[in-house]
Amino acid sequence: MCSRSESQSSWRGQSYAVLALFDEAVAWLADDETKRLGVPLLRVDCYGGGQGDLVRFYESAGYRRTETIKVKEWPGQILERRFVSS
Numbered sequence: 902m903c904s905r906s907e908s909q910s911s912w913r914g915q916s917y918a919v920l921a922l923f924d925e926a927v928a929w930l931a932d933d934e935t936k937r938l939g940v941p942l943l944r945v946d947c948y949g950g951g952q953g954d955l956v957r958f959y960e961s962a963g964y965r966r967t968e969t970i971k972v973k974e975w976p977g978q979i980l981e982r983r984f985v986s987s
């Protein structure tokens with residue numbers, strides 16, 4: 902049997918993995934819809950704290966940082982991606 906802290910740590914790791922998959926799916930769908938509609942610019946906001954993993958994810962998907970925000974104590978990051986019309 903694992904200790905409570907080991908169990909919580911394992912659960913957190915699994916929940917972060919699920920959230921990462923969800924974020925990836927949402928980003929892909931948003932990009933697809935933006936292209937389909939012919940919109941040239943998509944802006945997103947995300948959690949900008951922690952180790953910065955979510956911001957790096959969006960950067961790896963082609964977004965660039967534009968503005969850092971803070972909502973109450975929540976650190977956020979606004980990013981944008983430009984799409985070329987075909």
